[in-house]
Amino acid sequence: MRYSADFLGKSPESVLVGLARTGDRDAYAEIVSRRQNWIRNLMRRCCRDPALADDLAQQAFMQGWQSLRQLEDPNRFAAWLKRMAINLWLQHKRRNDPLRDATPHSPGDATTEEQPAIAMDLDRALATLADDVRLCVVLGYHERMTHNEIVAFTGLPLGTVKSHIRRGTQKLRQELAAYLDINEEST
Amino acid sequence: MSIDPRIQTLFAQAEQVLDRDAFLRSVMRRIDRERRRSLLVWAALSIVMIAGLALLAPPVVTALEMATKLLPVSLVDIETKWLQLLLAPINTVAAAIAIGALAIFRFFRKILS
Numbered sequence: 001m002r003y004s005a006d007f008l009g010k011s012p013e014s015v016l017v018g019l020a021r022t023g024d025r026d027a028y029a030e031i032v033s034r035r036q037n038w039i040r041n042l043m044r045r046c047c048r049d050p051a052l053a054d055d056l057a058q059q060a061f062m063q064g065w066q067s068l069r070q071l072e073d074p075n076r077f078a079a080w081l082k083r084m085a086i087n088l089w090l091q092h093k094r095r096n097d098p099l100r101d102a103t104p105h106s107p108g109d110a111t112t113e114e115q116p117a118i119a120m121d122l123d124r125a126l127a128t129l130a131d132d133v134r135l136c137v138v139l140g141y142h143e144r145m146t147h148n149e150i151v152a153f154t155g156l157p158l159g160t161v162k163s164h165i166r167r168g169t170q171k172l173r174q175e176l177a178a179y180l181d182i183n184e185e186s187t
Numbered sequence: 188m189s190i191d192p193r194i195q196t197l198f199a200q201a202e203q204v205l206d207r208d209a210f211l212r213s214v215m216r217r218i219d220r221e222r223r224r225s226l227l228v229w230a231a232l233s234i235v236m237i238a239g240l241a242l243l244a245p246p247v248v249t250a251l252e253m254a255t256k257l258l259p260v261s262l263v264d265i266e267t268k269w270l271q272l273l274l275a276p277i278n279t280v281a282a283a284i285a286i287g288a289l290a291i292f293r294f295f296r297k298i299l300s
Contacts (some may be wrong), residue, residue, distance in 0.1 A: 029215055036210050041202050054210065061214045062221060119201040140190055141198045166189040173191065180193045 002026065017074035020065070028068075032061050035078065039085050045138045046089045048123040050115060056092060060085035082143070083153065086135065093131055118179065125175035129168050136161050137168035258284075 008016065008030040019027035039060060043053035063084050064077075071080050115123075126134050132154075139145045139153060150161045173180065258281035265271040265278070276282060 025215070025218070028218070029211060032214050033207055033211050036207055036214075037203075037205050040205050040210065044203075045198070045201075054213075058210070058214050058217060062217050065218050066221070116201070116203065118197065119203060122197055122201045141195050144195070162189060169189055169191050169194060172194050176194070176197060179197055 005030075013077060014074040017068070017071065017077045021068050021071070021074075028065055031077070035081065036061075038078075039081060042082065042138070042142060043085060043089065044115075044119070044123060045126060045142045046086070046134065047092070048127045052092070056085060056088045059088050063088070086153075090131070090135075121176065121179065125172050128175060129171060132156065132160075133164045133168045133171075136164035137172070140165050 003019070003024070003026065005026070008019075008027055011019075011027075011030075013031065013034065016027045016031050020031060036057065040054055040057045043056045043060075044050055047053050047056065060081060064081050071077060126137065129137060135154060136150055136156070139150045140147075145153065147158060147161050147165070150156070150165075151158050154161070156164070258279065260280050261271075261275075261278050262280065262283060263278055265274060271278075277286070
């Protein structure tokens with residue numbers, strides 16, 4: 001049975017997840033459509049390179065489609081997808097030379113958008129952080145997760161998460177001082 | 188809390204609205220490709236299995252036939268009818284194989300325990 005685009009567009013995510021679990025491709029396309037911006041931005045903050053970020057986001061959605069039946073609670077789809085995307089990034093980091101992220105990939109067909117200067121500078125600043133520190137900072141600032149949520153997500157001890165965020169924040173303050181000054185002047 | 192609200196604002200400002208359609212097309216194309224690939228793998232596996240079964244069926248049937256003929260053969264010919272019936276469960280090739288296997292199993296269990 002095929003549901004209309006209008007019905008899918010108005011359905012809550014948990015319903016779409018339920019339909020996608022039965023193999024409904026259109027329902028999953030609607031989920032991808034709703035979640036793509038969030039997960040792509042998250043991946044951009046993690047890996048700096050927009051083409052790589054889009055590729056990882058696509059892989060996360062593909063993995064999501066393949067293992068959707070393993071998701072016990074459809075309401076937890078977003079957190080489940082985020083974990084998958086972050087794990088893909090960490091796997092990518094482990095497979096590759098740690099210095100590879102220092103220079104961006106040549107842009108592939110996955111993205112053609114111009115990145116705003118603020119996004120590029122933020123990603124450049126984030127790239128100077130160690131992987132664990134960057135992960136904690138991105139989860140804390142981009143995802144607005146609390147320390148305890150980051151502990152539950154990453155499995156790192158609370159003290160480590162706090163020190164990572166503190167150290168990351170200090171580094172970002174140095175790297176992005178110009179933006180912070182402008183923001184302060186404008187407020 | 189060591190979260191700096193100014194940096195949080197920067198993260199919010201860096202958030203982009205990205206082109207949805209191209210990305211969606213690309214994801215669904217990859218999903219469809221993966222679907223087709225797994226269908227092809229299943230089809231190929233099925234063909235290999237059917238071909239394998241067709242090739243192996245005659246030798247397997249022959250081996251089974253030989254086994255069914257050989258296993259109930261008596262080890263010792265006993266003339267007396269009642270004694271033959273009494274010893275029938277252990278006086279066969281199958282019984283000898285079973286007893287041998289049991290002995291080997293016990294032997295290994297004893298030396299390994």
